[in-house]
Amino acid sequence: MSPLSITRTLPADATTAALRADVSQGLSRTPKQLPPKWFYDARGSELFEEITRLPDYYPTRAEREILLTRADQIAAATNARTLIELGSGSSDKTRHLIGALTGLHSYVPVDVSESALAAAGEALLADHPGLTVHALVADFQQGIELPDTPGPRLLAFLGGTLGNLVPEERAAFLRSVHALLSPGDALLLGTDLVKDEATLVAAYDDPQGVTAAFNKNVLHVINRELGGDFDPADFDHVALWNTEHEWIEMRLRARKELTVKIPDVDLAVTFDAGEELRTEVSAKFRKDGVRAELAAAGMELTNWWTDGAERFALSLSFRA
Known part of the structure; x- marks a missing residue:
């Protein structure tokens, strides 16, 4: 079996159909809106x-700083054998985790772009030839079915993308994450933090x-x-x-x-x-708010790491 497999769960016309629906609904309402x-x-x-x-866009640099300094602690806390990443894109930031997870068997990147998944998977296998990559072409907000891979599993949702969801959508998303995980599995979540208005704008x-x-x-x-x-x-x-x-x-x-x-x-x-x-x-988030939203979805926050300037946070939580 090839160390890189790509499974498409999105129909070929799903992206166009979703765009048509979002444009029709979003531009017909008051006020008008579209999803990012x-x-x-x-x-x-x-x-x-x-x-x-x-220079002023700090989230990517701040999150990378945390991953670089805390990857070994994340690995020790999870002992993950499978790493799942939602919205993986180029899998660039995840490389820090993959290098630290010494017992890692499988990587499961999930993205809507098949070309991005293929390029990222091939690049990772060049650096980690013993890794098995099960790529999923899917929209994580529409529900996904994970491949059969060894546990414990660590699901990563990075980049502060959770913040692009309004509260009702965040609650539904976190419930869906809980449903994907088994006892002993963990969620690594990136959240941008509340700070002064000038820095944010x-x-x-x-x-x-x-x-x-x-x-x-x-x-x-x-x-x-x-x-x-x-x-x-x-x-x-x-x-x-x-x-x-x-x-x-x-x-x-x-x-x-x-x-x-x-x-x-x-x-x-x-x-x-x-x-x-x-x-x-x-x-933008506060620690107590993140803890409460995770708890409402059946997850228990165990670790909270920020960059040196406390602009961004990575939290680790386990299925309760």
Whole structure:
């Protein structure tokens, strides 16, 4: 059996069908909104990689710092023989964990991009020839079925992606994680932390305009995939701190009154001048809140690590 296998659980047309549904529903409601996953076509992924290198965008560097300094402790606490990663992408950060998990048998990356999974799997096997990689082409929010691999298992959900889910979605997601795990299995969760508003807003509104281009990329995706006639120049990038919900919101604000036609979903969308389309929320967390959300899903938080500046946290929890 090959050390790299790729299983597709998403139908070939699932991505287009999901985009059509999200655009039809999200642009027909008041206020208008779209989920952030539609930023990430090939161009959007390149822009995000550029964002992670910007001086004010700290989350990626902070999380990597924790992984570098705490990987051995994570390995000792879990003794994981299988590592599962949701939204694995290039599997870049996970390499630190794989190197520390000396008893690791299997790696199960889960992502919607088959090409990203194949490239990451081949690169990992070049460095870790004894590893078995079971890649899953799947949307973790739609439910996944894990391959039969040895335990204990460590499920990693990194990058602060949990914050892109609103509270009801987070609760459902954490319940689904609990259902995937067996007693003795663990969840490694990355969460960006609440901090001063200026630092947070600067991370999502860089003067170079990279985040603005990333935000507007969703309009290019709709134009290409659904025949839309958005002109990104008609919209301004907006990033603001929502104090009530303790999350950053990214929005696109119409510069003038306009109508956009999206023929593939038979939609004509009108915008008033100044009207905003919400494209992302990025919730920030406190330790007690993370502990409570995990407990509500049947998980017990056992370890909490932050970077030196206490901007970002990795938490380890076990199925209770």
